[in-house]
Each structure stands twice: as structure tokens, then as C-alpha cells.
Amino acid sequence: MRKVSDLKEHLRNTKTVIKMVNQLDPCWLPLCAAGHLLKVAEGYLALILSAYILDALSRGGGFEKIFKVTAVFCGVIFFLSNVVSWLQLRAEAKKAALYSRYHALTGEKMLSMDFSRINSPECEILKRRIQEDLNWSAGLYSVFGSVDQILRSALNLAGAVAVGFPVMGVMFASELAGTWVTLLAAVAVSAVTTVLATGWMAQFNQRLDCFINSMGGRAPFLGWQFATGGRFHYQNGKDVRIYGAHDLMKQYALDNGNLPEDLAAYQKLSGCLGKSQFCQVASGQILEGMAYIVVGLLALAGSVTMGNVLRYGGCIRNLFGELDSLTKTIPELFLNIQKHMSTMELLELENEMYKGSLPVEKRSDGEYRIEFRNVSFRYPGSEQYALKDFSLKLKVGERLAIVGMNGSGKTTMIKLLCRLYDPDKGEILLNGVDIRKFRQEEYLKLFSVVFQDFRLFSLPLGENVAADCHYDREKVERCLWEAGLGERLEQMPEGLDAFLYKDYEDGVEISGGEAQKIAIARALCKDAPFILLDEPTAALDPISEYEIYRGFDRIAERTTAIYISHRLSSCRFCEKIAVFHEGRIVQTGSHEALLKDEGGKYLELWNAQAQYYQ
């Protein structure tokens, strides 16, 4: 959390967050304000009623008349309480939806952010800051809470002035010095306690900040990251058991969060909070005592009736009490708002990638040509070139296999082709035009990719294949059959509507191989002129692997297919094989031609594998 001391900045931040809340639901704030307004009115009506009854009783009024007025008051209060309850419940319901919408924004932002940005260190740091900021508060509910309190205080304050202002005249008119002395003394003492309370609170927050930071600084603490699955998968439990890592895990997941020096600091800071609380209570009680002493003195002097002791006492207490509480709740709101600035910062991140507006020509003949021209690329933050001075031409209908060692730039090439990143130097052309100039969504329609680390969601099978809520069932089913999942599909009672895994609904469990087939079906279903397979068969057993390759051989007839594989055997049926090495293409040609190139990289790779099958 950064320190913000400037009031202007605080106000600006508050405006930003409130604006965002209003944008998500324009009804919440008005509902909330109306609820508080009527609630305050209800309270003052009750106060005026008791004042009336007491005065009427001291005047010796008759039961009947007093009770009639009382009944009318009670009826109005009853009516108001029903309206208030309705407004408050509606506001509460809106809060829940608002909260969900608001906290989904960061995820939604991820959907539209430049891919290169998502993986960048600055985005990682920002996300971690958001996590830290929200970990020690109740997210948007903290802001709701502060806004609620401030609205209530402000309206109550206004009510106190409206109902209690005659007492000012009385005080000026009466010659009692004691009332003024009491008032000033109490306000002074209460101000001092408030200052103390605020000071302790500030110290508390500052120390809490230090505490959170030092926990990460002195010794890394991974409790939450392990427990909530960010850095630990249940399967890692096998390693923990075999290698007896329990002590190590305990150190990072528990002990580092409970270091003696940290705990001592924690004790101290909770001491600050305690003192601050005491001072807050004290200032409130002092103001209340003062209010009744002042009015009591006036009453003894005969300037105020018994009933008005209650009325004015209540008003003076509310007036100063709410002033006092505003001095606390406003900074609190600022503090709570500040915890959302990291979220705002993320939401405001602008995409840097240039995105053109040229439409992609729809060609019925599928005549698309792709060319990489002298492309160089380094991953952000890396010094090594992933691709260097790289050139490649792709024609439609071609089948290209890419082989090479890990880190030779195979996957990078695909990422550049799909504009997940832009090249640092050189350009990629589609039919002779720089791909940056095309409309991004249209351009991406040209490609289907099955990445090595593809992801499926725990949503219905059919939606996963179609990547959409609404889809052509027949086509999806056909693609699943083509990918070799047809028989499994027939076994599922819910068919395409079966949820995958158990994370969302209690769905069907699928094996790694089946998941891969679904990913392939997804790629087929997109009907893109280019299909790219980045090692899609790593988790498959030999027979499934064979089936998929054979299937693809047939399917790929319609399209341009690029295969990346470690298994050279799977590349043999491609007419063209490109061998990547250290970010460049070092060899191209058919399998037979490449094998003849003695001392070539391909032969080396081939031999490494073929030796096992001889």
C-alpha cells in the first residue's frame, strides 16, 4: 500500500471508486441515502414524541389526550419503519450483486488485456498488490461500510441541527456561564481524545503496513499461496511425503508467519488499536455527558422544560457525536478507498499493442499466405533472443512440421503468429500486409491452436468445444468424433451438456488424454484455415497418439497445418519440415532430404530418438 497524504488525491480516488460503483449500479447510492434519511427522521420523531409526553405529563395533562397524540406518532413511526426496512433490504441486496460485479472486473480485464501485459512482471506485482490490499479488508464491503456510516452521520447531523437549533437561542438568552464552560471544556477534552484516537489509529495502520511488508521481507511466507492452491497442487503431496518435506513446508506455511519478532510487532500494533478504541469511546461518552449537563443546567435554571432536556440533550449529543465520528469515518473511507487503487490501476492499464482496423479478406479459396520477414523477438525482461532474424513463408494447404530442442523458438513463433506478442524487429505479413494492420478479432479467426498447456474449463463439454454458450450441436458432435472422443461422448448420459470436472458442477472426470482430444475437437470446430498443434499428444499413450495423427492426416487436408513435436515420427508425413535451433531455422526440407544432411541438427535429433526403436 502506498502512502497518500494529499487530501486532493484522496478525494480524487474516492470519486473514481464511487463513480465505478455508480456505473455498476446507479441505484445503490440513492437507495442507501433514502434509507438513512428516513431512518434519521424516524429517530427524531421518537425523540420529539418522548419530549412531548414528558412535558405533557409535567404539565399534568390528561391521559386521553396524551395517548391520542402518542398513538398518531407511533403510527407514523410504524409506517416509516416499514419503508426504511424495505429501502435498507434492497440496498443490502444490491450490495451483494455490486460486490460480485466489482470483484469480477479484474478477471474481466484479463480477458481483454494484451497477452504480453498479462505475463509481465508489472502486472504480476500489481496483482499481488491487489491481493495484499484486499486480504486485510472485506473488499468492496469495507467501502460500503464507510459510505454507509458517513451518510448516516451526515444526515443525523443535519437532523440534530434542524430539531435542536432552538437550544442555541436558549443558551444565548440565559446568563449561565456554566453551560458555556461545560460545553467548551467537553468539546476540548473530546477533541484531544479524538486526536489521540486518530494518532493511535494512524500508528496502527502504519505498523500494520510495516508488519505486512516485513513478513514478506524477512522470510518469505507462503501460507496462503500454499493453502489456496496458488503454489501447491494436491499431487505435490507425493513429493512432500517421499522426500519428507514436512518441516520445510511448515517453516514457509506457518512458522515464517509467526516469527517471534513479527508477533512482538503484532502485539504492539494491536496495542495501538486498543488505545485508539478506548479514546474513541471516551470522546463519545464525554460529549454525551456534556450534552446532558448543559441541558440539565438550563433546566435547573428553568430555561428548558423536562421534555426538552431529552430532546435537546439528544440533539447536542448527536451534533457533536456525529461531528466527532465524521472525523474518524472520513479518513477511514479514504483508507478503504486507497485499498482499491491497485484494482483501479489494473483496470486502467491501457493496451499498448497497436491494433489496426483493416478487415481480413474472407477468401473462399482460402488463399492465405503468411510470411515472417527477418523477425527478432525477446521476451520482456529477458536478454536472450527467442527468435533471431527469423524468416519463414507459409502457403495455404501446406503441412509444415517444426522440430527442435526446447527453447529453440518453436512455441514463440506460434505466439508471434497469433499476435500474443509483437516482434521487436522485422514483420509478419498476411498476403503481403503487416498483420498489425488487421482487426485483431478477425485476424485471430484464421488460427486454431492446440497448445501444449491448453486449458479446458469446468463448463459443459459442448461449450468447451464451441468456445461459446450457443453453438451448433451437430457440428460440435462431429468434431468430437473426429478427434476420437465419440465413444466416450456416447457413454455420457448428459452428452454435450455434461459439465467437465468437479470444480463448477459435479461433472464428469476426464483423463489427460481425453482432455487433449477435447482440445483438438475445439481446434477443429473453429474451422480456421490454419491449424497449429504445439505438441498435442504428449500425455497420450502410443495407440491414442497414432489414432490422432492418422485422423489429422485426413482432417488437415482442408487446411494449413503446422505441427510442433518432439516425436519426430509424427512429423514424417509432412511434406516440409523446418528445424529450429537457437531462434532460427537451420534446415528445411522433407524427412528424406534432411536425413541425408550429415552433421545436420535433424539427424542428431532423429538419432537420439530412433536409437530406442532399433
Add this chain to the structure above:
Amino acid sequence: MERKKHSTVSNLWFWGKYYLKNEPKVLWIFAGNLLLYPCFHMLALYFPKVTLGLIEGEAAPEELVLVLAGYTLVHLTAKGISQAMLARSDMMLNMERQNVVFKIFLKSLRVNYAYAESQEGRDDFRKGVEVQNKGDDSASSRFIFIVGGLAGTVLTFGLYSTVLGILNRGMVLILLGLAGLGYLLDLRENRFQNSLRQEEAVTGKHYNYMKAAMGDVLAAKDIRIFGMGQWLRERMDGVVGAKEKLERRRAVWVWKNGLLGRALNLVRDLGAYAYLIYAASQGDMAVSDFVLYFGAITGFSGFVREMASGLAGLKQSSEDTEWVRNYLEMPEENVSQGSRHVSELARPVSIEFRDVSFSYHSRERRTQVFSHLNLRIKAGEKLALVGANGAGKTTLVKLLCGFYEPEEGGIYFNGINAAEFSRAQRYSLFSVVFQEVFFPPVRVDESIVLQKAACVDQDRLREALKKADMWDAFQEMGITLDQYRGNLKKGGVELSGGQDQRLLLARALYQDGGILVLDEPTAALDPIAESQVYDAYQKFSDGKTSVFISHRLASTGFSDRIVLLDRGKIVEMGSHQELMEKNGLYAEMFRIQSSYYQAEQEGTGA
């Protein structure tokens, strides 16, 4: 696992014991607060009466100032101390609530692995973390808040009843009756809220899943290529819409239910006013007493409501506590195991599966994997385990390592039943390289050997790293062993897949277990790295009994014996040569896989 049910009192005792052991101050604070709470409530109740009494009695101004100032001082002290203590305990509770989460996590590493891995075990774990991840509403915090609050409320309620009882016993009964009706309405509301909870949990689960899915960095590539943004947004909108509908329904219901309660309040207030105004107008009651009693009457039902909601909250907290408690109190896997030491075993170690049966149990069904399986692995033998997905290879390895218990039969090391070793001892017999690469973001040396830095034998680690060809690589890259891995800290060490594989080898070397198990470790490597890793493992496995699992048959070349599993049965067994001659399933698989390579052999041979 069978789930135990505990009573609310028993769960209260559970947390009592927990805090007594870990943070006893929390308990003292709540006990102290119990005395202060009724104290300042009574002071607040009497304050207007005292003020008006002084005016009625026409006290001297100095007296009024002194009495009220003194009164205020006592009041602020009692309330201030109470609040300050609560703030401090709040901080302690927050710390403990997190520690409970971490303890649940650590426990998940010590329970039976088969359970930890099962859907049920993962659900139980998730649930335990979830109920502790709700801030002040977490099981461990809420229980204490509610019990403390409830006790204070009961005491205060007693005092209020006494005050009113002095005035009129009948009135206390009527008020109790009205409060009872209000309580019934509250109960009704609680029942309604509970009935929503199931639905709420489902939408909550959906919401969290969708939120995570949209923000999933690893899915970002697929999301962009397939334009899934629209799909996920639409799903998310659906989930939030469902949430909104639920909340609206709740609001309408609660308002309607509250209508009667508010009407009861109206009746109560009118009755109280009528009674008190009548008494005062007859001159039976001083004006200051009027204020006191009216305050007591309206306050009275507030306390009854508080008690009602406290009791309901207690029930909910008790249910939440069950998740935490059942998980934390689960027996550790070491229990009921023998006490033999693996150092008794002469190396290399022989392995025997004798008549082993095993099946998976899920809530709805049981799937038999092995039925009376027999397999001997000779001391020092290199065994390759092959078969299609789902043939039982991984299950066999899990049985071997002790992650699963055979239902029938036993596993023997050098003829000694595995059950005679303590679990930790049995684990230490193995060096296993699993498919899932696990390097926690801790110090480099710690992440390799999975021990605390202080316990790492640096010489042994250096040797292991040298053998795994990583020592020089570290030197070249300028990586020291006290740096941290991962991107948690600036300058964290990040390595390639091939380098990680070699570190896994170093981990296995460091452990120096008598039995080496490789569970398909090279799937993600390029041919040259893969070949290097095979070579390294082959060197390392000399003089050890080893079991290799692989989808690809390439690794079978340097195995002494190959076991082909198919649907839990050993269908073929023998050397590569023998199995090829047998011309069975293995030969078929080998041919499919190597068809292209084979074709090449023929091609060049011609």
C-alpha cells in the same frame, strides 16, 4: 472417511482448548468483557433517569455537574476498556484464524495420501479452508464472538428483567410473550436463510470458479485464440444474475417476515406508553422513572432478539467448525504402522507384490483396479512398466510407494511386509521422480532437497548436482544456492524444463533411496534432452532396483524386464526381445509407435 458429528458444546470446547493452547489471552479478554458488558449497559439505561431525577429534585447546579461528570467517567472507563480489549482480541483472532488455515494445509500433507488425493479429501480440505477464510465470520473467530456476546446478553437481560420486575411482574411476562413471538419470527427467518444457504454456496462456487477462470493466466492463450471472452463473460453474467435474483428474493421475504415483527413492536410501544402514561398521569410515577422504564421496555426485546440470533449463529458456527475440526483431528498416516527401520534392508532391495487387490472408492461407486496381482522384482532389476492410459501403471506405483494400501495381500521388501515399516521410513526407501514438477518458491537448495536450509548437507547436494550436470550450469548462470526460486521475489531463479528435470534427478540422488521410480518424467522434453535424461537415470539406477513408467516404449530398451499392464492385469512380461518374438500386444504397440522409425530402417537398409 467417516465424518463425525459433534455437539455445539463439544465444538465450543474444541475451540476453548485450541485457544488455551495457542492464544489463551483471547479467553481472558472475553471473560473480563463478560463483566464489563452488563455494567455499561446498565449505566446507559440509568443515565437519562439520573439526569431527569436531579432536575426533578431541583438539585444544586454543582451537584448536577459533579454527579453527571462522575457518572460519565465511570461509563466511559467501563465501555472504553471493553472496546479496547475487544479490539485487541480481534487482532489475535484474526491471526489465529489464518494459522488454522495453515494448520489445515499442513495437516493435508500428513493424512493418508489416498484420502488427500480423492475428490472427497480435496472437498473436505477446500471446505475447511473456506470456512476459515471469511474474516470475522470464520469458524474460529465467530464462535468466540458469539459465545462472548451471548453470555453478556443473557446477563444484561437478567438485569433488565429485574428492573422491570420491580415495577410490575405481569408486565415482564407480557413482554416475554411478545419477545417470544418475535423470537419465533426470527427463527422462521433463520430457517429461511438456511434454506438459501445451499443455493448461495452453489452460486458462490460458480462465481469463484468463473472469476478464477477469467483471470487464469495459463488459460489466456486459449482465451484469445478461440475468442472465449464473450463466452466466459456471458457465463459470469449468468452467475451474477442468479446471485442478484437470490438476493432480491431474500429481501422480499425478509421484509414480509419483518412486517409482523414491526407490528408487534407497535403493539408493545403503544401498550407500554399507555401503561406508563396512565401511571404517570395518576401521579404514581415520577417523570424520571417513566424514562427509565420506557428505555427498559424497548431495550428488553432487543436483547431477546440478540439472544435468538446468537443461538442461530452458534449453530451455524458449530457446523462450520465441524469442517475444521474433522480435518484437524483426522488420524495421521503414520498411525497403525510398524516400527521397523529401512536401514535393516540390504541393498539392492527386492520387491514382491503378493496377491494384491486394490480398488478405488468414490461416493457412488467402486472401481476395481487390481485383483490378486502378483509381481516379483529382483534386487537390482530394472523394470519398465508400460500400458495404455488407465491400465493401472500409476496405481501400481502408488501402491509400491505406500500412497495406497492394498485391500488384500501385501507388498514385501526383501521378504519383509511393507506394513512393518513406519510410513516415514517406507517413504525414505524411495527416490521418485513424479510427472508433476514441484519446486516451491523457496531457497534453491531447499527447493531441490525439500529440507530446511539448516538441514541440507551441502557437500552431498554438491555431489548430487554435479552428477546431475547442474553444478556447472549454476556456476555459469551465476546462481547461488541461497537465492530464491520463482518470481515471488525480485531476481528469483527461473529455469527451463530440461534444467528442472535435472534438478529432479539431483533430488532423487540426494535422497539416495534404495528403489528408484520414474513416473513418466520426460514427456515435455525435446529428443536430445530426453535422451540425456534417460542416460543420466540409467547411470544412476546402477545398483538400484528401479521401476520406469512410460507411455512411450523408448525407455524399455535399457530395462531388464518389461511388464505390460492392461486393465489391471499383467498381460505380458519379459525382455524386449522376448516380447517382440511373442508378437502380442506389446509388439503391436511397439510397431505402431516406431512404425515411422522402422520404415526408415527398412528404407535405408534397402
